[in-house]
Amino acid sequence: MTAIGFVTRTTHGGFRGQLKFLPICADIDIVPNRDKSGDTSPDFRIFTQGVEVGSGQILTGESRGSDYVNLSLAAPGFGVRKLCANLGRTVGLYGDGSFFLIWNPVD
Template sequence: MTAIGFVTRTSHGGFRGQLRFLPICADIDIVPNRDKSGDNPADFRIFTQGVEVGFGRILSGGSRGTDYVSLSLAAPGLGGRKLCANLGRTVGLYGEGSFFLIWNPVD
């Protein structure tokens, strides 16, 4: 598993931290999508410097059945490709509300 960032849970139900992926180092905010509508809405919206760069969905893990957050980011700095990651707990590190952004390569 490759960690490409680190976030902590905010008091508003979102996350705040940094994406660190090769030449990219950006502060990010993952905020709950309070305006959800439609059949398949995102649970979170991802922003950097006030610009929306992606979304997140709460999914259920198959083998353990526990929920996790799956992220999808797209920005010009990524060369037109989509970057996918999951939030993974930092077990034993940094406290209960801390998560790594775990890179999830997409073909």
């Protein structure tokens, strides 16, 4: 598992932290999508410097049946591919509301 960032839960139900990998270091805000209109709409929207760069979906894991957040980011700095990651708890580190962004490479 490769961690490409770190976020903490906000009081508004979202997350705030940094995306960090090789040439990119950006502050990000993952905010609940208050305008969600159906099952296909994202649960979260991802912003950096006021610009939307991605979205997040709450999914249920097949093996444990627990919920997790799957992120998809796209920006010119990433080239033509999307960057995918999952929020993973930092068990024993930084407190209960802290999460790593775990890189999820897509073929």
